[in-house]
Amino acid sequence: SAVISQKPSRDICQRGTSLTIQCQVDSQVTMMFWYRQQPGQSLTLIATANQGSEATYESGFVIDKFPISRPNLTFSTLTVSNMSPEDSSIYLCSVGWGNGYTFGSGTRLTVV
Amino acid sequence: DQQVKQNSPSLSVQEGRISILNCDYTNSMFDYFLWYKKYPAEGPTFLISISSIKDKNEDGRFTVFLNKSAKHLSLHIVPSQPGDSAVYFCAASASGGYQKVTFGTGTKLQVIP
Numbered sequence: 001s002a003v004i005s006q007k008p009s010r011d012i013c014q015r016g017t018s019l020t021i022q023c024q025v026d027s028q029v030t031m032m033f034w035y036r037q038q039p040g041q042s043l044t045l046i047a048t049a050n051q052g053s054e055a056t057y058e059s060g061f062v063i064d065k066f067p068i069s070r071p072n073l074t075f076s077t078l079t080v081s082n083m084s085p086e087d088s089s090i091y092l093c094s095v096g097w098g099n100g101y102t103f104g105s106g107t108r109l110t111v112v
Numbered sequence: 113d114q115q116v117k118q119n120s121p122s123l124s125v126q127e128g129r130i131s132i133l134n135c136d137y138t139n140s141m142f143d144y145f146l147w148y149k150k151y152p153a154e155g156p157t158f159l160i161s162i163s164s165i166k167d168k169n170e171d172g173r174f175t176v177f178l179n180k181s182a183k184h185l186s187l188h189i190v191p192s193q194p195g196d197s198a199v200y201f202c203a204a205s206a207s208g209g210y211q212k213v214t215f216g217t218g219t220k221l222q223v224i225p
Contacts, residue, residue, distance in 0.1 A: 001158075004155075006155070009153075030210075031210050033212065033213070041217065042116075042201065042215045042216060042217045042218060043156070043201065043215040044215075045212050045213070045214075048212060058212070092155050092156075094213075095210075096210025099158075099161045100146050100158035100161050101146070101158065101210070101213060102158065103148075103155035103156045103157075104155050105153075105154055105155045106153070106154065106155045108153070
């Protein structure tokens with residue numbers, strides 16, 4: 001299966017700042033997905049990122065808050081901008097592979 | 113609107129017995145279903161999937177059953193092992209390539225030695 005390297009694994013950030021999360025895949029994939037898991041909740045899709053086009057955001061998520069880059073078929077970044085404590089979550093990237101989807105190990109973000 | 117529901121937040125099972133995790137969905141467009149296991153501080157790990165054209169899929173100790181008329185699926189783990197202790201997520205998507213996946217809220221399984 002595809003292997004995803006996600007960085008950073010965790011971070012503690014001051015409110016009002018931004019954090020960029022990176023995902024590197026060991027294979028070329030067309031679509032990458034970014035999810036958020038808030039404490040005690042399920043995984044929620046933030047956006048779908050295709051190489052060479054603008055990301056598609058789900059309801060409740062906007063590009064100004066969560067800008068995404070997809071410069072090639074193996075790499076993507078998600079930025080959490082102007083952070084507030086409500087952004088404290090685990091953020092995960094994912095790619096479709098085989099019969100399912102492979103996930104990165106996640107970034108645990110705490111905003112103080 | 114929670115389109116994929118796991119009504120049991122937790123489940124405890126003795127080692128060697130069967131674990132049954134349940135999941136209900138409401139969206140008729142879903143026709144591909146997946147189960148994931150998640151340990152703390154790790155990303156979800158894919159376990160098993162099932163397409164709506166089937167009603168059962170097996171992979172080793174894991175079997176998923178799908179009842180389309182009831183919009184219900186279940187994951188059976190037999191025999192349960194202490195290493196199976198984790199949070200299990202049910203997920204669903206529409207077919208046609210890789211689509212966005214909608215996840216349930218998860219069930220925390222504890223297998224007691």
